Amino acid sequence: QHPLENAFQSPAGLFIIILVCRAFWFLGIHGDLIIKPVRDPFLAAALAANVAAVAAGQTPSSPITYGFWVAFVSLPVCLAIFLVSKREDYRAVAKVAIGPALFGISEPMVFGLPLVLNTTMLIPSILSVMLCSGTALFASTIGFMPCNTVDVAFGTPVLLSALIGHGWQGVVVQIIGLALATLVYIPFMIIANKQAEAEQAAQN
Numbered sequence: 001q002h003p004l005e006n007a008f009q010s011p012a013g014l015f016i017i018i019l020v021c022r023a024f025w026f027l028g029i030h031g032d033l034i035i036k037p038v039r040d041p042f043l044a045a046a047l048a049a050n051v052a053a054v055a056a057g058q059t060p061s062s063p064i065t066y067g068f069w070v071a072f073v074s075l076p077v078c079l080a081i082f083l084v085s086k087r088e089d090y091r092a093v094a095k096v097a098i099g100p101a102l103f104g105i106s107e108p109m110v111f112g113l114p115l116v117l118n119t120t121m122l123i124p125s126i127l128s129v130m131l132c133s134g135t136a137l138f139a140s141t142i143g144f145m146p147c148n149t150v151d152v153a154f155g156t157p158v159l160l161s162a163l164i165g166h167g168w169q170g171v172v173v174q175i176i177g178l179a180l181a182t183l184v185y186i187p188f189m190i191i192a193n194k195q196a197e198a199e200q201a202a203q204n
Contacts, residue, residue: 001045008042009064011137015130018073022126028116043069050149060147063140067152067165070104071174072136073129077109077121079178080185086193103155120195124188128181135177136170145169 007013017035024031043066050060078101081094090113097108115121139145145166152165158178162170 005042005045005062009046009062011134014064014133014137018129018133019126022129025110026116026118026122026125028111039069040066047148047151050147054149060149063137063145063147065148065151065165067148067150067161068133068136070152070154070156071161071165071170072133072177077113077115077125077128077185079182080189083182084186084189084193087196089196090189090192103157104161105155120188120192121185124185128184131184132174132177132181135180136173139169139173145173 008017017039021031021035024034043064046062047065047067049062050065053060078094078098081090082098085091085094093109093112097106097112100106100108110116113121115125136145140147146169148165150165152161156164159171159174162174166173
């Protein structure tokens with residue numbers, strides 16, 4: 001178990017589990033529920049190791065916990081839609097989905113836009129999550145953001161989730177990650193705009 005725990009705490013381990021999760025979402029299957037039996041034991045072990053380290057007067061060193069996942073494995077597609085999308089269907093879905101998205105609930109966007117089988121949005125949906133989580137992992141690795149020792153429940157809103165789990169440093173990292181990930185989506189939203197224009201021209 002120990003080698004697997006170390007692998008899961010590495011960038012490669014994190015990105016592989018994210019890639020698998022996003023692949024299932026793309027197919028219309030709840031990716032988080034699929035990976036949960038494999039992911040959660042490692043997340044729980046990491047949190048337990050951090051708590052034990054603090055109790056022993058040491059610095060916790062396992063950054064990827066469930067609180068990390070809640071705070072930094074996010075999907076900021078709504079922000080990119082509001083910024084650059086000219087598609088009325090996308091903007092209508094984003095207006096409905098933004099509320100749940102603030103609490104980490106992405107289903108209205110995934111199935112409403114949809115992101116399911118949406119090849120245009122496949123690449124940014126993977127890269128944005130990797131960028132958010134990778135930024136947070138880097139911040140922990142260099143010692144800027146402390147490792148999580150207080151678990152964060154699913155549904156905790158944006159900013160508060162980072163504050164509870166990682167202090168003010170977590171809030172800073174979450175904002176940076178969301179901004180960077182939103183930038184990833186913008187070129188693909190522009191492509192979606194052109195696709196909608198082409199479809200409209202073909203109908204006319």
